[in-house]
Amino acid sequence: MTLKPVQTLGEFIIDRQDHFKYATGELSRILSAIRLATKIVNNHVNMAGLLDILGDHGEENVQGEKQQKLDVFANNIFINTLSQREVVCGVASEENEDFIAIKSSKNQDSSKYVVLIDPLDGSSNIDVNVSVGTIFSIYRRVTPSGTPVTLEDFLQPGHKQVAAGYVVYGTSTILVYTTGHGVNGFTLNPGVGVFFLSHPDMRFPEKGKIYSINEGNYSKFPTGVKKYLKYCQEVEGDRPYTSRYIGSLCSDFHRNLLKGGIYIYPSGTNSPNGKLRLLYECNPMAFIAEQAGGKASDGYRRILDIEPTSLHQRVPFFCGSKDMVEKVEEFMKE
Numbered sequence: 001m002t003l004k005p006v007q008t009l010g011e012f013i014i015d016r017q018d019h020f021k022y023a024t025g026e027l028s029r030i031l032s033a034i035r036l037a038t039k040i041v042n043n044h045v046n047m048a049g050l051l052d053i054l055g056d057h058g059e060e061n062v063q064g065e066k067q068q069k070l071d072v073f074a075n076n077i078f079i080n081t082l083s084q085r086e087v088v089c090g091v092a093s094e095e096n097e098d099f100i101a102i103k104s105s106k107n108q109d110s111s112k113y114v115v116l117i118d119p120l121d122g123s124s125n126i127d128v129n130v131s132v133g134t135i136f137s138i139y140r141r142v143t144p145s146g147t148p149v150t151l152e153d154f155l156q157p158g159h160k161q162v163a164a165g166y167v168v169y170g171t172s173t174i175l176v177y178t179t180g181h182g183v184n185g186f187t188l189n190p191g192v193g194v195f196f197l198s199h200p201d202m203r204f205p206e207k208g209k210i211y212s213i214n215e216g217n218y219s220k221f222p223t224g225v226k227k228y229l230k231y232c233q234e235v236e237g238d239r240p241y242t243s244r245y246i247g248s249l250c251s252d253f254h255r256n257l258l259k260g261g262i263y264i265y266p267s268g269t270n271s272p273n274g275k276l277r278l279l280y281e282c283n284p285m286a287f288i289a290e291q292a293g294g295k296a297s298d299g300y301r302r303i304l305d306i307e308p309t310s311l312h313q314r315v316p317f318f319c320g321s322k323d324m325v326e327k328v329e330e331f332m333k334e
């Protein structure tokens with residue numbers, strides 16, 4: 001029996017490098033840096049209960065959320081790995097109020113990419129052993145090379161992304177990413193520390209039947225969302241649908257991508273723009289969703305067309321199977 005060699009993430013990145021005009025290998029090096037950081041973070045996530053890195057770090061991040069020690073560790077790993085390889089000119093993170101300018105020793109500000117990252121999404125799940133994730137988004141800088149990176153380089157609409165991806169640190173560790181040429185998933189073999197192509201050309205199933213939302217906030221939802229939830233729960237045709245909510249965006253999104261479903265974090269009376277951040281949660285997930293035949297909106301507008309105004313701005317988020325997003329948009333427009 002001849003075993004078909006399964007491509008590693010490293011081989012895949014190099015093979016697909018010709019997708020980029022004027023490929024200089026820089027984007028490939030960024031993806032490789034993220035690959036390395038993911039393995040290091042994975043190692044710690046899997047031992048969180050043993051390494052006294054559970055529990056609060058005591059400080060709060062820019063969102064006013066208690067920083068779990070693993071949050072801080074993950075943030076430092078991604079920022080250091082990207083900085084040391086001198087492959088980007090700037091990084092913005094959920095954990096840092098301002099962006100971080102990265103000077104390359106070779107030639108000041110010569111790198112042409114910036115990375116935005118949520119280093120450990122869903123971190124409140126760490127202490128209860130539920131899966132968490134990493135989300136990243138990569139843009140080409142818009143200000144001239146050789147000049148210091150500016151906020152303008154980060155405040156770009158999502159349709160300008162050159163790559164985006166997420167990691168789920170779950171029953172296995174999977175890295176899923178797109179560079180605008182489809183979506184592919186790679187599962188880590190922890191025995192050899194290598195990501196192997198496990199989910200080639202990922203696409204949402206034609207019909208979705210899972211909805212993911214924190215129904216505890218029902219009383220604060222917009223009327224259109226309340227109507228959509230009742231629609232999902234009616235006994236009619238292929239309904240009622242199934243409700244599944246892990247409380248970790250990467251995990252809920254990943255399950256919905258594989259099985260068909262919608263993730264919703266709407267506006268609420270005490271959070272007029274919802275909870276999720278446009279730049280390093282919604283835009284990367286929206287890019288992946290569209291590349292996999294799905295859809296992502298704020299209930300009215302395509303997420304990838306929203307012009308950002310601030311680094312940590314929040315937007316209502318409806319993302320997943322195209323038929324389900326379009327249905328809830330109908331209710332939102334009533």
Ligand code: P6P
Binds near residue numbers: 275
């Ligand atoms: P709630 C994690 O903090 C996160 O940003 C997403 O990963 C997750 O889907 C959501 O917030 C959970 O928020 O309000 O339902 O606990």
